[in-house]
Amino acid sequence: MATGGAPQLHELNDSPPYISGDGYAMALRAGADLIDMEFIDYQLLAAAPERIRGYPPHTSGFINAGAYLYNKDGERFMWRYDPERGERATRAIVNRAVGTEIYQGRGTESHGILLDARHVFDVVNNGATADIVRVFRNCGVDMAESPIEVASGPHTYLGGIRIDEWGRTTIEGFYAGGEAAGGIHGANRTGGAALADSYVFGLRAEIGAACEAGDRERPDPEGGGWREGIAWLEERANRSGGGGVDEIRREVQQVGTVTIGQIRDGDRLKKALTELDALERDNDEVSVSGDSPKKRWECMRRILETGNLIQVARMLTTAGLMREESRGGHFRFDFPDLDDENWRCNIVLRAHNGEISARREEIPGEGVGDPPPGVPSTAAIPVE
Ligand SMILES: Cc1cc2nc3c(=O)[nH]c(=O)nc-3n(C[C@H](O)[C@H](O)[C@H](O)COP(=O)(O)OP(=O)(O)OC[C@H]3O[C@@H](n4cnc5c(N)ncnc54)[C@H](O)[C@@H]3O)c2cc1C
Numbered sequence: 001m002a003t004g005g006a007p008q009l010h011e012l013n014d015s016p017p018y019i020s021g022d023g024y025a026m027a028l029r030a031g032a033d034l035i036d037m038e039f040i041d042y043q044l045l046a047a048a049p050e051r052i053r054g055y056p057p058h059t060s061g062f063i064n065a066g067a068y069l070y071n072k073d074g075e076r077f078m079w080r081y082d083p084e085r086g087e088r089a090t091r092a093i094v095n096r097a098v099g100t101e102i103y104q105g106r107g108t109e110s111h112g113i114l115l116d117a118r119h120v121f122d123v124v125n126n127g128a129t130a131d132i133v134r135v136f137r138n139c140g141v142d143m144a145e146s147p148i149e150v151a152s153g154p155h156t157y158l159g160g161i162r163i164d165e166w167g168r169t170t171i172e173g174f175y176a177g178g179e180a181a182g183g184i185h186g187a188n189r190t191g192g193a194a195l196a197d198s199y200v201f202g203l204r205a206e207i208g209a210a211c212e213a214g215d216r217e218r219p220d221p222e223g224g225g226w227r228e229g230i231a232w233l234e235e236r237a238n239r240s241g242g243g244g245v246d247e248i249r250r251e252v253q254q255v256g257t258v259t260i261g262q263i264r265d266g267d268r269l270k271k272a273l274t275e276l277d278a279l280e281r282d283n284d285e286v287s288v289s290g291d292s293p294k295k296r297w298e299c300m301r302r303i304l305e306t307g308n309l310i311q312v313a314r315m316l317t318t319a320g321l322m323r324e325e326s327r328g329g330h331f332r333f334d335f336p337d338l339d340d341e342n343w344r345c346n347i348v349l350r351a352h353n354g355e356i357s358a359r360r361e362e363i364p365g366e367g368v369g370d371p372p373p374g375v376p377s378t379a380a381i382p383v384e
Contacts (some may be wrong), residue, residue, distance in 0.1 A: 001027060001169075001176040002202065004146060005157030006312040008305070009256035012153040014045050014056040018305070023180040024315065025308035027161045028356070033170040033351045035161030035183045037312075038319035039329040041194070042095035042262055043155035046148065047112025049139045055134075059094075059150060060191075061129040063087050067117040069098070070147065071106040078114075092188050095152040096103050096331050099262035102151060103333070112149035154264055156194045158185045158329055159319070162348065166372050167205020173212065177205035183346065187328025203299075212373030237300060244283030245302045252279055260317050265333040269321040273314065280310045314356055319347045322358045 005019025028034060046052045058319040069087050081097040081156035082089035089097070098113050107113055108272050116122045121144045121365045125133050133143050160182030167175040178198035185193060194292075210250055283306050290296040324338035345360045358377040 001161060001174070001180045002178045003180045005154070005160075005179040006155075006309065007154050008081035009253065009312055009316075010154050010261065011257045012045055012047065012054055012144055012151055012251075014043065014054050014153060014155060015318040021079040021157075022305065024160060025174070025311040026236045027169065027171075027174075027176070027180075028311060028315065028349070028351045030171060030173065030174070031205055031351065032161060033162040034315060035162040035346050036095060036186070036319075037157075037182070037315040038323050038347065039158040039185075039187045039327075040154045040262075041087070041092075041156040041189050041329050042099070042152045043091065043187075044095065044098060044115070045153040047108070047151035048110035048134075048149040051139050052135060053249060054153065056151060056155070056365040057115075057148065058090065058129065061127065061132070062115055062117050062120075062124055063094075065123040065127065066113055066115065068119075069094070070116060072108050073106055075106075076228040077101055077106070078246070079101060083307050091191070092328060095262070097151045098150070099331070102230075103263040107151070108149050110149050110151075112151040112230055114147035115150050116147035118145070118147070150314075151161070152231040156186070156189060158182065158189060159359065163201065165204065165368055166208035166375070167201055168372060170207060175205040175209040177202035177276045181205075190204050192222045208375055209370040211304075212372040215374045220279065233300075236303075237296070239285070242282060242286040245283070245286045245299060245306060248283050248286060249278060249302065249306050249309075251260070251304055252276075252283075252313065255279070256309070256313055260313060260320060263331055263333055264320050264322060266324075267334075269317050272317045276310050276313055276317070280307065283310065304323065315349050318358050319349060320357050322347055322360075341378050 004019045004024030005339055007015035008017060008020040019242060024034060026289060042078065043056060046055040046057055059110040068076050069078050069217050078086045078089060078094065078097055082093050100110050101107060101113055124143065136148055149270050157179055160180050162183060163169055163176050163181045167177045169176050179194065184197045184201060237293050255272055259268050261277065281325040283303060286303055288300050288303065290294050290299050320330060323330055323343055324332065324335045325343040326336050327338055327343065346363055347358055348361050349356055
């Protein structure tokens with residue numbers, strides 16, 4: 001499974017529209033364990049103008065050049081969150097601060113804050129950020145004259161399908177890698193580490209799966225319940241009623257952004273579970289509409305994706321509710337501190353009869369287990 005993260009759960013995101021957590025939801029339905037679903041790595045994204053909402057302006061380039069962050073009241077708020085480094089605090093601290101400013105009503109009308117690079121315009125217009133300056137200029141915002149509006153959005157899902165060092169999941173013969181898999185980074189990640197994760201663990205999973213498959217019997221072509229799946233799709237395609245899938249997708253994204261978003265609290269998380277149940281019922285009723293088979297298929301795809309996003313939201317909420325502390329990419333307004341004594345652990349999710357259960361587990365120690373059948377050595381993987 002290499003289906004990436006679930007950025008489409010959030011209204012503001014920087015990813016293609018079809019990365020919608022399908023792998024997480026499928027793995028959950030199949031009975032696999034998922035881990036660390038409450039941890040998301042956030043990044044500052046364009047909040048306005050609307051045409052480029054979600055565009056990633058790589059704000060660290062601007063901040064390193066000396067740009068300032070202001071809230072709508074004109075305060076350089078970062079000094080309140082990190083009195084030593086201000087805007088130059090780590091990405092996680094900057095994003096948490098930006099999220100908090102917006103959550104507490106000090107954001108702009110576009111739910112953003114202001115990044116001001118006017119005083120260092122010559123630097124940012126001539127360095128690695130020059131392309132970004134051009135993108136904003138093409139949308140009518142001249143960074144020499146005015147600040148840009150940015151907000152915090154999900155950049156990488158750090159949790160996902162639980163794997164071992166060979167990409168093996170808790171289901172025999174099922175492998176995962178990249179952002180679909182979880183637990184590599186813990187609660188936060190360093191810049192560049194997501195791609196390294198995808199390359200390293202993608203390759204290891206590929207080798208493990210290929211070696212294991214080599215020793216296996218061919219699967220029964222009638223196995224796996226695919227005929228029942230096709231019958232269900234046919235039945236679903238003919239169901240009629242309900243509202244439009246796009247409205248429901250927007251409502252799910254609202255929950256993803258506001259209720260279970262970057263700044264969380266227990267009451268809102270509990271409310272989200274009820275809202276998600278209602279949204280799932282609505283999504284189940286949506287008609288498959290469209291005046292051509294292609295459009296009907298597109299509509300069906302969006303309905304199924306939205307159903308998967310609802311499942312991801314439930315996983316995020318369940319783990320986020322259980323973890324009564326703040327750590328890395330998980331911030332609880334009602335439990336703002338790190339609590340190593342009680343929460344230095346993994347939260348592992350699994351579905352039982354359609355219900356998601358969560359349990360705490362000790363973080364696994366170092367050490368390499370037995371490789372999958374057929375893999376000659378755990379010591380070295382030949383890369384050619
Ligand atoms: C704008 C941006 C910039 C980034 N910059 C960096 C960086 O500088 N350094 C870094 O380390 N990380 C960065 N990241 C994060 C990093 O790119 C991702 O974590 C990484 O690409 C994930 O790779 P992946 O192969 O697991 O998933 P993806 O690259 O997301 O690929 C998933 C694939 O699965 C397909 N798919 C999804 N659902 C289905 C389905 N149901 N059926 C079939 N196919 C499906 C998708 O079409 C897609 O092709 C960035 C991310 C973004 C969005």
